[in-house]
Amino acid sequence: MEFVAAPARLSTTDAQFEHDFAQRLHWSADTDAAIEQRVADILADVQKRGDAAVLDYTARFDGLQVSSMAALELSKQELKAAFEGLPTEQREALESAARRVRSYHEAQKKANGESWSYRDEDGTLLGQKVTPLDRVGIYVPGGKAAYPSSVLMNAIPAHVAGVEDIIMVVPTPQGVKNPLVLAAAYVAGVHRAFTIGGAQAVAALAYGTATIPKVDKITGPGNAYVASAKKRVFGLVGIDMIAGPSEILVLADGSTPPDWVAMDLFSQAEHDELAQSILLCPDAAYLDAVQREIDRLLPEMPRKAIIAKSLSDRGALILTRDMEEACALSNRIAPEHLEVSSRDPHRWEPLLKHAGAIFLGAYTSESLGDYCAGPNHVLPTSGTARFSSPLGVYDFQKRSSLIEVSEAGAQVLGKTAAVLAYGEGLQGHARAAEMRIKR
Amino acid sequence: MEFVAAPARLSTTDAQFEHDFAQRLHWSADTDAAIEQRVADILADVQKRGDAAVLDYTARFDGLQVSSMAALELSKQELKAAFEGLPTEQREALESAARRVRSYHEAQKKANGESWSYRDEDGTLLGQKVTPLDRVGIYVPGGKAAYPSSVLMNAIPAHVAGVEDIIMVVPTPQGVKNPLVLAAAYVAGVHRAFTIGGAQAVAALAYGTATIPKVDKITGPGNAYVASAKKRVFGLVGIDMIAGPSEILVLADGSTPPDWVAMDLFSQAEHDELAQSILLCPDAAYLDAVQREIDRLLPEMPRKAIIAKSLSDRGALILTRDMEEACALSNRIAPEHLEVSSRDPHRWEPLLKHAGAIFLGAYTSESLGDYCAGPNHVLPTSGTARFSSPLGVYDFQKRSSLIEVSEAGAQVLGKTAAVLAYGEGLQGHARAAEMRIKR
Known part of the structure; x- marks a missing residue:
């Protein structure tokens, strides 16, 4: 059986772009x-x-x-x-x-x-x-x-x-x-x-x-x-978090070998038919080259059925006006994995606000981060990178505030606390503060 | 109408202690x-x-x-x-x-x-x-x-x-x-x-x-x-978190004026009939003194009805063998607010593992922390201090991992990643790593 991986080809200058883009991104977390x-x-x-x-x-x-x-x-x-x-x-x-x-x-x-x-x-x-x-x-x-x-x-x-x-x-x-x-x-x-x-x-x-x-x-x-x-x-x-399907977004300036990028898109798509692989690039010829590599490499992949379905149903190769626009789109997506496959990744990194993990430069394939670079591979999915973080040491720690008010401090703070407590109708709070004030 | 605030009197040496203690602490977060x-x-x-x-x-x-x-x-x-x-x-x-x-x-x-x-x-x-x-x-x-x-x-x-x-x-x-x-x-x-x-x-x-x-x-x-x-x-x-009723736990060595402690217990109890105020102390005479101050001060409180019900239904004055045992009990409760009302609070603080906020020394009434000491008053309740933290700047930030693998790094990491990826049956991951290795 022959498989075809046909990610959607979109362009930000198309009149239909917003509609098509929203449709590609749509994923419902609704529960059964x-x-x-x-x-x-x-x-x-x-x-x-x-x-x-x-x-x-x-x-x-x-x-x-x-x-x-x-x-x-x-x-x-x-x-x-x-x-x-x-x-x-x-x-x-x-x-x-x-x-x-x-x-x-x-x-x-x-x-x-x-x-x-x-x-x-x-x-x-x-x-x-x-x-x-x-x-x-x-x-x-x-x-x-x-x-x-x-x-x-x-x-x-x-x-x-x-x-x-x-x-x-x-x-x-x-x-x-x-x-x-x-x-x-x-x-x-x-x-x-x-x-x-x-x-x-x-x-x-x-x-x-x-x-x-x-x-x-x-x-x-x-x-x-x-x-x-x-x-x-x-x-x-x-x-920790409720994980949705895994996603990769690649921002490319066209300087990375296209077969590397094609394989990076596969490495996400092979997880699951619902996984999402998106490539953003301002160079149409580069998008064509990546599609050719997708076609060439797919038959070699043991998980080609999953890859083909994932890329065809949920993948996209998107032509942008420039890299700045690509960065802005990336912020709207807030992807789990974000590859900045550029000769100059540090130029774009400051523009990227929301992502689980940012992979900088052509050598940083997502798969190196998945296994052994060091950072965690448990990352926020489905746009939740807007408000949540990779799994980390902080998930296994908690904090207790420490307060030791000095006698001098109690004189000053006591007055402020009492005014606010009376204002809230909490006289016990006010009295507890006032008792620490010397007469 | 006369109100009576009668917190339970417990002692850790009583045979019934574990049962009575569990009963006092019981609060069901079950939803309607x-x-x-x-x-x-x-x-x-x-x-x-x-x-x-x-x-x-x-x-x-x-x-x-x-x-x-x-x-x-x-x-x-x-x-x-x-x-x-x-x-x-x-x-x-x-x-x-x-x-x-x-x-x-x-x-x-x-x-x-x-x-x-x-x-x-x-x-x-x-x-x-x-x-x-x-x-x-x-x-x-x-x-x-x-x-x-x-x-x-x-x-x-x-x-x-x-x-x-x-x-x-x-x-x-x-x-x-x-x-x-x-x-x-x-x-x-x-x-x-x-x-x-x-x-x-x-x-x-x-x-x-x-x-x-x-x-x-x-x-x-x-x-x-x-x-x-x-x-x-x-x-x-x-x-952020799902808040339950507010709680205070006071660890006292008997050196704080008992009316201060009584008022601190009131300041929690006045919030809500379900609020919980607990005092732990190794000195029975001090517990008696605090109860006398509760009786003396209650009639002056505008919110005496709520305070009386909260203290009688959910409050407790608990006699412990020593301060060490009091600290251990406190860790089991994991209170939202924890006052260490002791002459030597820094001796006990290292023993305290789970609490939303720790108030050290007699001058640090909880109410100062509630309003103006500086730390946040949004704190984990109902024992959730075991795994969660005060509201803080970190709740309004999120993190993105940064990874930039050098060409030399890709040679070493690529081999490790490929072995593990093949082990998981994810050939796309393995190939993406191998492509970055020079032949």
Whole structure:
């Protein structure tokens, strides 16, 4: 069977552009009411019956029949054995990726994640204490889309933050375990791991059961059931974000070999038929050249069916007036991954306001960032980069304000506080402030 | 009518302690299905009908009949006039509080909110760019619990972050405007303000209407309808947190005048009958002394009915074995406000892991922090301090990872990425990395 990858060709000077552009970008995060109801039922059942409910759902949904929860725990020995059983090059690649991800997140913690304080002129101390979460749960998808790199990207920032108890859950349909996932858990220093998944795993982590410890936050991607369950337990525990389909946007000035850019578009499209790959360039001939490379390279790709559908349904090659306009369009999209494939990427970077990760220059393929450059690959999708950030050490820390008002400070602040408190009709607040004022 | 404030007297050495303690702490965040459904309907209607729906609900719920949305906007002139019409001491108190809140948040941004980057040994650049959100919505409750201080606490961090468009919404039932709230909006530099509230205001901010601009994030407290609406639009826009009833926990070593502590407990209890005030102390005689001050001071309090009910239903004076045990109990509660009313607060502070804000020493009444010490008064409630943080500049910023792989870096990283990508069955990722490797 022959596949054709035909991304839409758009031009910003077309009268129809705004309409076509909006149509390409459209993606509905609307949830399925049937899924919502099933998830609500599963959560309620796990909250009520604990381990017994988790065992039932695991048997039903994952085809995994075991007699006790203990059989669903992966021992440290098993994780270690998985690592040791890998071919040398996979072992080395995992370790090297983990090392780089760790250094990056250590730099992140040092730059933006340390406690701070100062004293004002009255000797009053003000600041914030930054502390790690006690215990977190990491959801790792299982089955056909099992990504060991996601284990590293979730567990390592938690480790760097100082979380002392990292619990991994990963479904293993029909009991089939992915050795790379187990090995990644070993390398990343996961503390406990269970072969459970779906809404029941989220429920177990959020409420706790006799076997699964209740966590403070749940991170990691999952299918619609997992996303719905995470959204429902949000508030009782923290969650990271609700991920939509993955996207790449490439801003090209035409200086990068077109086959590199074609492959970068493939690397997004191959994830999923709903994934989105968009190329913006002010040079029509370059767009033609990339389309030729798409046509040439597609037949070689094992995942060509997915790539062809994703590019044809959701992809676009867009001709812009200039690079400035391309940057402005990129800000409207707020893409998860943004490649600035230009000879002069630092000229454009300051114009780019909203993106999960910005990949600068022709050598920075998104795939290097996905695996081992160091930054996190868990990134805001579907335009949420407008208000949210890559997963990071900060997701595994929280802050407590520190205030120590000096006796002198209380004299001044007490008057201000009392005026405002009386203004709000809160006399207890006012009196508490006034009591600290010397008569 | 005589009111009695009788907080539970517990002791950690009682056999019944764990049971009684759990019972006192119990608070259910369970949502009301009827409210949930009404909120879902309001959101869908505003999404569909825009301004017309907002006008209808505002007429129905706030008793505010106007012919067009324009009549629901507060002009800058009106905000300014409200400020200028205040008594001098209120004007000065608002300005002084705003100044201190601004300095604190500027220090916070400088300490933890600036962009950073570094280059590795191969010349590869890694870092994060920190940028402000474009536009945020601030929900300010109206009616009887209208808090001008909350306007400062929400708008100022957004301003310091660099948000260029801060939209305030505040319901004005029957058209009654609170001049302190309007003045606070003026002082805090709110860009636009609308007299709308409830789920319809959240919907208007999240979806945008012809009149109300769509925002990127919505912050600020509200009633059950507002909380439910925020939770539903989460993902489409960012939200801060879902607030539960307010709480204070006082750790006392017995050195603070007992009337100060009694008034601090009142200052929480007066908010709401569901508010929670707890005192932990290893000295039984001191607990008795505080109870005597509660009895003595209660009749003087205008909000004595609320205080008496809150303290009797949810308050507790708990005798602990020692201060260490008090700190450990505090960590289990993870209180919103934590006063360390001790002669030696810095001895105990390092033992305290989970709290929204920590008030150190006898002079630091919670009320000083609520209004003007500088730190934010929007704090995680109901134990969510285990995983979340005070509202801050970071809530109005987001991060984009920066990666610029050098040619030399691509040679090394390309091999690692390719091994891992082939291991995950993502050949497009692998090929994109390999193309950057020189042959």
